[in-house]
Amino acid sequence: MRVEVKLWAVLPAAGVGKRMGSKIPKQYLELSGRTVIEHTLKLFVDHDRISGVVVALGPEDGYWGSTSYAAHPKVLRAAGGAERCHSVLNALLALEGRAEDADWVLVHDAARPCLRLEDLERLIDSLLDDAVGGLLGVPVRDTMKRANGGERIDATVDRSALWHAYTPQMFRLGLLRHALQDALAASDLVTDDASAIERLGQAPRLIEGHADNIKITRAEDLPLAHFHLRQQGRID
Numbered sequence: 001m002r003v004e005v006k007l008w009a010v011l012p013a014a015g016v017g018k019r020m021g022s023k024i025p026k027q028y029l030e031l032s033g034r035t036v037i038e039h040t041l042k043l044f045v046d047h048d049r050i051s052g053v054v055v056a057l058g059p060e061d062g063y064w065g066s067t068s069y070a071a072h073p074k075v076l077r078a079a080g081g082a083e084r085c086h087s088v089l090n091a092l093l094a095l096e097g098r099a100e101d102a103d104w105v106l107v108h109d110a111a112r113p114c115l116r117l118e119d120l121e122r123l124i125d126s127l128l129d130d131a132v133g134g135l136l137g138v139p140v141r142d143t144m145k146r147a148n149g150g151e152r153i154d155a156t157v158d159r160s161a162l163w164h165a166y167t168p169q170m171f172r173l174g175l176l177r178h179a180l181q182d183a184l185a186a187s188d189l190v191t192d193d194a195s196a197i198e199r200l201g202q203a204p205r206l207i208e209g210h211a212d213n214i215k216i217t218r219a220e221d222l223p224l225a226h227f228h229l230r231q232q233g234r235i236d
């Protein structure tokens, strides 16, 4: 009997936004009347192939309760951790008892509200039968330099095989949980989920998305996200 494999989403949203320098965490900044995290969540909560969404929240988070998803039946909460990798692992552990190890998990930064539905669909359709999993990304477009530790160029790096790693990053729940636990046991605070899978000797697939799937990181990113959401027709 073929066991139905489910899809889950994990949104790490426990960051404090140091580089943004705003008074409130950047995932709660407003974009045309709704918070960044509400824009991000909508795509996953409304998606009929996604069984549930786990949001990893910071211990001091006093904003989540005011969002329109605070009591949504499809949204679960998990405790964020010191680093993104801790938050993602806690969210995976929160799925115990609901999800199976063979289920797929889409890990997507709450700070990336401009993800296009077409790219999410392409990622899912491309990876559902993949042996490893993978992520959305975009090939780099600029000449890439490696610094010498200061402000001088050490070398120009061959860019022909370089990609920007974006999210969602999609892996089987059991594999990703094991990979993150293994990385953390080795004190390797991986900055994305694919790095944990790579540590195990696996090669995640790169699926090309759109460059407007930006991560709101610094102050100048907020108006840019607003522009992209308007260009996509998602805000007026």
Ligand SMILES: Nc1ccn([C@@H]2O[C@H](COP(=O)(O)OP(=O)(O)OP(=O)(O)O)[C@@H](O)[C@H]2O)c(=O)n1
Residues within 6 Å of the ligand: 011, 012, 013, 014, 015, 016, 017, 018, 019, 020, 027, 056, 080, 081, 082, 083, 084, 085, 087, 088, 109, 110, 111, 112, 215, 216, 217
């Ligand atoms: N301990 C952490 C750190 C980050 N994140 C989340 O991971 C995503 C990407 O992280 P980043 O852009 O670095 O967010 P911050 O850590 O908030 O930013 P900064 O590094 O500038 O403080 C964000 O949605 C953030 O909320 C998380 O869940 N738990």
Ligand SMILES: C[C@](O)(CO)[C@H](O)COP(=O)(O)O
Residues within 6 Å of the ligand: 084, 109, 164, 165, 166, 167, 191, 192, 193, 215
């Ligand atoms: C996961 C990620 O968005 C992929 O580019 C990135 O690694 C997050 O890094 P951050 O330092 O937590 O922003």
